Amino acid sequence: MAGQFSGKVAFITGAARGQGRAHAVRFAEEGADIIAVDLCDQLDTVAYPMATPEDLDETVNLVEKTGRRIVAEHADVRDLEQLKAVVAKGTDEFGRIDFVLANAGILPAAGEQGAQIGAFVDAVDVMLNGVYYTIVAALSSMLSHGDGGAIVITSSAAGFRPVTVDFGTASHGAAGYTAAKHGVIGLMRHFAIALAEKNIRVNTVHPGGVATPMIYNEAMAEWSAEHPSFSPSQQPLLDNPPVEPEVISDTMVYLCGESGRYLTGVTLPVDGGQIIK
Template identity: 45%
Template sequence: MGRVEGKVVVITGAARGQGRSHAVRLAEEGADIIAIDLGEDIEVVGYPLGTAEELAETARLVEKTGRRVVTKLADTRDRAALRQAIDEGVAQLGRLDVVVANAAIGPVGADRPLTAFADAVDVNLSGTLNTVHAALPHLQEGASVILIGSAAAYFAAYGSDPGGMGPGGIGYAFTKQMLGHYVNWFAPFLAPQGLRINVVHPTNVNTPMLHNEAMYKVFRPDLEHPVAQDAEPGFSMVQALPIPYVEPIDVSHAVAYLASDESRFVTGTQLRVDGGAVVKNGK
């Protein structure tokens, strides 16, 4: 029997990257999946986001494991639309046991407008809270809420812009800090109902959020059009372990643990999958 056998999991940002990895990993462990994604680009981001076609591919990979999947296109910034998507998914699959609030953007770069800060907050912070609170009416005792944060939450300092991340990059770090605070504040309110909430903080992850020219320029501002090979030495400097990044599945293993009853008494935790990045660079 799988570690989350018979559970139903909602995952945002499920079209590709970490979200797809979480969906497939949890399906392999016996869960049915409600996979949600925006399915279109956000102009300020500077790199393409997941598509409806990629969300359909996530569904195909979940179904390949033998589990059920419902896909929905919804904007996490719109709580009403998100609530409708979750409600419809629960109506089809019968219950909801786990929430993985994964959807996020990384609008980095010194050339990003000031509005990139607000856009990062809208998606990464408000969108995450919208996901949790749209799902709460369906959750029963034993349910698990998992937020996807970032080791960047530990690096940001007031008045600094390390590496020329720009307002969007600083907004990204700010939102991930706030997710940690949200878990600390909210876990005691959920606990009397038997509900758990935790956050996973990955370092660099091998996804399109890392692999795009805007991010490469942060690490190689001296080059007009840097490519992955140019930026990889910089990626490797972030972690204490000799790696440039972790794979999505490395984060999914942590998600699977927090989704399972193995972590039934774990709540309010900040779980780092960071290759030692925080102990090397954290403030």
């Protein structure tokens, strides 16, 4: 049976693992072909291990198992030319882009790494500039077919409430994360207004804690232990099990599909009530 995204193409950043991988697999299950990028390398301001080339290979494997096609490339969202090259390759292969999931991110808050001024710069480069470049790179392909489309930017609960809870947790990386995740709300509104006449809807999703290596890692555990004020601030209202990446994928499908046809300019928390706690 054809899925709701049959004949559509999704461009997904940060697709080697975590939420990006889950989105790639879920959109493929719904019938979309996938253009995936990931840095697959370490940034020295990030205290936990980032994704590897093998992780991206596994995403390719999982998408192909669904029967859909994937173009997957190593690329840095901080580099517009690299993104344009991937989009060109993907568009040559699949002919179009309908959906953009600007998902790539880092959480450079913890450890000595997060205390470097470069952690602020990297956070903003990856999660604000990188989101802008992702959308700019994909836009001409989205506009070329005239069928509209949808863009979803992954912000965070930190798009509403800072990661920092007191002086001790105010690392440069935490500041950059908060600034970038607030900043993409502005970008989203900019594009929602600019692209409405092209029938392209633009929204942000704001997850609370999601069970991925970004937060489940040794460096983060140590940082949380050193700063007992931090973990309680990240707790949801609802007493649910930790949010799996697939829950966020459901939200992406909802926003990109027919179900989301009246939604644009929306900041949608998927945080179990964390931000109102």
